[in-house]
Amino acid sequence: xxxxxFAHESAFVVPAEALGEQGMHxxxxxxxxAEGRLTxxxxxxxxxxxxxxxxxxxxxxxxxxxxxxxxxxxxxxxxADPCTVPPCFDPFGGTTSMLYLSDLDTDAEYVAYLLIHNExxxxxxxxxxxxxxxxxxxxxxxxxxxxxxxxxxHRALRPDARVFTRLADAFxxxxxxxHDPLRPPADNAAASYLRVAGADLFVPKPLQWxxxxxxxxxxxxxxxxxxxSTPVRRAxxxxxLDRLCDWLLQARAHAIVTAASGEAVWAxxxxxxxxxxxxxxxxxxxxxxxxxxxxxxxxERSRTFLDALxxxxxxxxxxxxxxxxxxxxxxxxxxxxVYELKQPGFDATTPPPGEQPRPGR
Numbered sequence: 001x002x003x004x005x006f007a008h009e010s011a012f013v014v015p016a017e018a019l020g021e022q023g024m025h026x027x028x029x030x031x032x033x034a035e036g037r038l039t040x041x042x043x044x045x046x047x048x049x050x051x052x053x054x055x056x057x058x059x060x061x062x063x064x065x066x067x068x069x070x071x072x073x074x075x076x077x078x079x080a081d082p083c084t085v086p087p088c089f090d091p092f093g094g095t096t097s098m099l100y101l102s103d104l105d106t107d108a109e110y111v112a113y114l115l116i117h118n119e120x121x122x123x124x125x126x127x128x129x130x131x132x133x134x135x136x137x138x139x140x141x142x143x144x145x146x147x148x149x150x151x152x153x154h155r156a157l158r159p160d161a162r163v164f165t166r167l168a169d170a171f172x173x174x175x176x177x178x179h180d181p182l183r184p185p186a187d188n189a190a191a192s193y194l195r196v197a198g199a200d201l202f203v204p205k206p207l208q209w210x211x212x213x214x215x216x217x218x219x220x221x222x223x224x225x226x227x228x229s230t231p232v233r234r235a236x237x238x239x240x241l242d243r244l245c246d247w248l249l250q251a252r253a254h255a256i257v258t259a260a261s262g263e264a265v266w267a268x269x270x271x272x273x274x275x276x277x278x279x280x281x282x283x284x285x286x287x288x289x290x291x292x293x294x295x296x297x298x299x300e301r302s303r304t305f306l307d308a309l310x311x312x313x314x315x316x317x318x319x320x321x322x323x324x325x326x327x328x329x330x331x332x333x334x335x336x337x338v339y340e341l342k343q344p345g346f347d348a349t350t351p352p353p354g355e356q357p358r359p360g361r
Contacts, residue, residue: 002031010084012037014076016095021054021071023047037078042104049104049111057116060137064182067133067200069119078104086229087160087222088121091346093327097122102157109145110152110164113137127222128215131167133199136179138171146171159225163218170214178202240288241280245273247292254302255295256331260342268336279341283349291341291348298328298337306335 005013018028024047032038038046057071077098079085090096097118103111116137120130138146150168153161167174178185178193180200185193193202203211247253248266257266257276265275280288306312317333324331327343341348 006035006037010081011077011079014078016073016075019046019050019076020073021051023051038101038104042101045104045106045108045111046099048108050115052108052112053115056112056137056140057119060140060182064136064179064200067136067179067198069123072119074119082157082159083229086226087158088118088127089346090122091327093323093325094122100158106152106156107148109148110156113149113164127163127219129198131163131215131218132196132201132211135174135177135201136182136199138174139177139179139183159228160221162221162224166214166217166221170210173207173210176204176207240285241277241283244280244288244292245277248273248276248295251296251299253295253299254306254336255298256334256336256338257295258338258340265341267334280349287349294348295339298339302337 001015005015012032014024014028014032018025023029024032024043029043032043033040054071057069060068061070074095074097075092077085077089077091077096078101079089079098080101082100082102085098087098089098097115099111099114103114113134117130117134120134121127124130124133141149146168149164150171153164153168156164177183179202185202193204194208195202249271252268253266254268255266256264256268257279259265259275259279263275265279266273280291283291309315312335315332315335319332322330322332324338325340327346328337328339330336331338339348
């Protein structure tokens with residue numbers, strides 16, 4: 001598990017079972033500190049922030065189950081270099097929350113909300129919807145919590161920091177909103193509010209424009225952060241693509257590669273690499289080398305498993321619990337792993353993030 005979680009110098013994963021309401025599992029905490037992945041203050045901030053997130057989600061869900069979600073443990077991706085990974089990146093398809101290491105140098109109140117924000121984005125698949133649905137979170141926070149978040153937001157270094165500074169700067173009017181049932185409007189005043197369906201939020205009509213401005217600013221900040229993290233593409237050499245295609249043919253690579261359109265451009269029985277070459281036109285040398293390493297692992301693991309079976313044809317061709325999509329998945333009907341060149345938050349034709357030194361090293 002450590003080999004998987006610490007595979008990259010510039011990012012690492014804390015598995016879901018290692019972090020809970022009571023803190024980090026002792027063995028994982030010791031490992032993270034020993035490996036220099038976290039400092040002791042960063043670990044404390046993470047544990048406190050996660051505990052606050054857990055406690056508040058549980059309370060909000062108990063009070064308003066129609067508009068809030070219960071807490072859950074997720075895989076946590078921590079990124080050292082904010083230039084290499086865009087905000088809201090979810091490598092494990094709906095089971096990941098991502099933070100930057102610099103977030104852990106701020107305050108637990110900030111970390112708690114970031115975790116809640118990530119969960120809402122995962123559910124809503126929209127920055128605007130997530131921001132609006134989470135506004136009721138602030139109705140129950142005291143002045144000390146609001147101040148701690150605001151101060152942390154204004155000193156945070158994450159690429160999309162402006163999303164959260166704009167949010168903090170709007171606290172004065174956000175606290176005048178109403179929510180059913182957390183803070184229902186008076187019966188005789190309901191007509192003066194705009195009700196936001198799905199969020200159970202009531203917005204005073206004079207605040208509709210500030211709310212829209214907040215959403216527009218947040219979306220612009222996210223777009224800017226994503227664009228800034230997109231690497232400059234320099235087309236690779238013909239030799240790099242030749243090496244990849246020659247290896248696929250020689251190894252009879254047991255994998256299915258799909259283009260952005262969903263079309264399979266390589267399959268285990270393929271003898272023609274022209275569709276793959278077309279899909280990889282413009283890919284960088286580093287990206288092609290990284291792709292070949294990925295496909296080599298897929299091929300070797302697949303063949304090891306299938307060659308160990310007496311009768312691979314007897315394997316079921318359908319399995320209800322297997323899900324297609326989100327980058328890489330098992331196709332039971334074709335008995336092969338499908339590798340998508342265009343994955344959520346990841347483009348296999350661009351260079352992989354550069355390796356960065358670990359904190360404390």
